Amino acid sequence: MTAVSARSAGTADLRDRPGVPIRLERLTRRYGPVLALDRLDLDIAGGEFLALLGPSGCGKTTALRAIAGFDRPDEGRVLLGGRDITGTPASKRDMGMVFQAYSLFPNLTVAENVAFGLRVRRRAKAERTGRAAELLDLVGLADRGGRYPHQLSGGQQQRVALARALAVAPQVLLLDEPLSALDAQVRVQLREEIRRIQLELGITTVFVTHDQAEALSVADRVGVLRAGRLEQVASPDELYERPATAFVAEFVGTMNRVPATLADGEVQLLGARRPLAGAAPASGPVVALVRPESLVVAADPAGTGRVVTRTFSGASTRILVALADGAEVRVDVASAVSADLTPGTAVTVTPAERPVLVAPVEPAADGGAAAQA
């Protein structure tokens, strides 16, 4: 209904455009001696929600800015719907972007902010106000059109920024850590809302974040970047269950590093043998990468482990165990069966019956402690 009426008014409606695919080809960007993007190849399907995840300095923001046109790559191409837009200025790319910092124009009201892109495009006043109202409604701020940005909370400002980015019915939505300045609760709420709106509009979306929980919870696929290169692009489930590299394994979710030995295609760890998952380094001492839920802990007076802390978090409880060799591992157990695992309790820790991912021993590894993403 909306689509029909909007089209009869001669406008591109928000909902009647199929998602446009994006392709990055051997994208390279140097800042002095630093290689921010290193021949990055990436295909984003039309209508897909892709998250770019990585530690700071991994090139994720540079990649996004190359797509937006704020940063010209030294080499490589950006293709939008098959068209080379590498040399197209940012103002002609037809993309909506939400920034990390609050970016609303302070001298304009909320409604004027949302209508800014339409004013630049010289649309009629009636269309501008109509579209602004429609979008403010979409982000749940229909009653705030007359306010000024500084009268809104951070979360509301980012909602308005989202409405403003979508008002011009862009081909692509770019999100540059739009939630990182917000409170934890607002962050979760807004990321779900972004996902809802993205699904509703079917718009191709690239979401840059350093927060793995954020990336895993909203994206269709997540690309993990490291030093300007993609380590892995996969669905959140696959990324978590079958990380392609040790870096991905440790960056996504919580990962224990347990000293282990590799022999005959099997991993020996914590007094047990488990099949090897993924590629194998040379036989000998390795580090096994084990998720907290892939370890089993049981009270055992003869056990060599000691419970250090017990952190309750609803359905599950995380137990931090110091092993005999001093290494610490995090183990998740169902809260219902964790009552006797109080600090100081002697325990044994065994790996669950599933294949184990291993990494080569790093000389500078921090004593085999668990790595928290």
Add this chain to the structure above:
Amino acid sequence: MTSLLGAEAATAVIPAPDLPVRPGGRGAGAWRYVVLVVLGVYFLVPIGASVWFSIRDRGQGGVTARHYTGIPGAEGFAEAFTRSLTLAALTVVLALLLMVPTVVLVNLRLPRLRTTVELLTLMPLVLPPIALVVGVRSVLSWAPDYFLNTPLAEAFFALQEPSLPWILVFVYVVLALPFVYRALDAGVRGADLRTLTEAARNLGASWPRVLVSVVLPVLRTSVLNASFLTLALVLGEYTIAAILGFETFPTWIVRVSGSLPQLSVAVSVLSLLITWVLLLLISALDRRRGLKESA
């Protein structure tokens, strides 16, 4: 006038009584008043003396507004004052046209040039105006000496047209650079201009559009400040106008001070008042904007 504003600010930040008072706080309070009184005397006595001199009736004794009412009709006043206002307006426009894009460019695209631009804009403060004007005068004298009957000489002569000496505008723009640059730079740093311009670019705005619709509104206060400083500078500048031989408001005041001393002082007092009113107007405009936004 700056010190008066400073005094106002100082009274505004006197700590609330419930704040912990450190030992010796009383003594510091007394010293504060001593400083205020000394400063007040230092600034107010000359002004008071000027006002008294300009309203004293030398003939019959008592006071008279005769010298103030006589200003508009004084010989040469209208021309000199209008000329100075025109010069000030042109200087403001030219300095802003030059410096707003410069400051924005330096902050957004060429951060490596920041130090260079800062040093360049400081030059007029380091160079005494007298050195500057001597240089300008010798360059201007090339026209009759070397370029006579060429378009260049014509241009030089046009710059020195007594009714509207453009050369003064150019020199004043140079003199105003330190103030204009600093006022604008403070405004740019206060706002996240990079993100704002990128947001506008992303929404399809061309660079000129970004400048007019985003940068200027954000810099409104800084632009006002820069304009005011420039205006005050031009309305008070004597050395360069006098040495280049043009009659502006300040040189006119000095010229009539010989024959009409009380009138010239009355004009000075009036110009001081106008400057204050402008200053108050700007801060009031700014405050009203703040009120409107936080309403």
